[in-house]
Amino acid sequence: MLEIKCPVCGVVGEEGDFHGGGQAHITRPATDNPANISDEAQRDYLFMRHNPKGLHFERWRCDRGCGKWFHAARDTVTNEFKAYYSIRELPPVELMKAATGSWAEYFKDKMVTK
Amino acid sequence: MSDPVFRGGLAGAKAIDGSISVSAIDDRGMIDLRGDIKDKKFVAATKKVLGISLPAQPRQSVNKGEVTALWLSPDQWLITCPRAKGAHLANGLQTALAGIHSLAVDVSDARSIIRLEGQGAKEVLMKGAPVDLLASEYTDGYVRRLRFAELAAMIHVVSSDPEIIDLYVFRSYAQYAWDWLAATSTKQSRLSLFANQSIASV
Structure with a gap:
């Protein structure tokens, strides 16, 4: 059983108080005309998911608490939560750098240094 | 035209007197209030009507007279008051x-309220909730x-000493919750596992 902390209301609860919302940072192809979306882009949006061994980024909901969605970075091997961050944000830069495989590919052009 | 008659989810439930006392509260009005706590106009308007400032801190409540504001989420509160005044x-x-x-x-009919009273009320709830209710934050x-x-439930610690929760x-779960509490709050099922350790005489 995982112990999770909601970054919105700060509550610490066990896994059953939360609802896992699957992989984070899925972007719907943007277009004015749906016909312009390629089959490949639509396929990737709907079905293609990262499945890393190690650092993973997920959506969670404080289901039996404040009801808000948030993001979490979790290690799929140790189940350790590395960070919680807002549903509106990308992960902390150090975690984007630590990402491997397809996540590293996804984040490589998203790390903006301030 | 017929007048609407209110019948609570636990109407007629007879209070249980086991290791703690369990009773139904049927006369409380409830209002679901949502808004942006950072919006000064929202804060001012609610304060004017309710006579209290909404709790901005998570999991807190504010009470004055008959009106209580319970924190539900960063933008949601449950206002409780006597039922007759709820609509007003x-x-x-x-x-x-x-x-x-x-x-x-006005969501007075949406939920049912069960009051647990007496030493050990928290321990009865802890049989069904993965939460340490004896932690220090679970105070008045x-x-x-x-x-x-x-x-999906909510607890409001009305008083921690004596324990009133x-x-x-x-509402549709009220009977189940009631039966659950009836079964777990009998004198025989009292736990002495937490807090004040004492060997109960059996």
């Missing part, structure tokens, strides 16, 4: 909040939504 108060909020991005709805006025007996569950 909801109307007052709706009028005062006109033009402000917000929501105030603390509110927490949680999973209780697999239900109001358990809010959705």
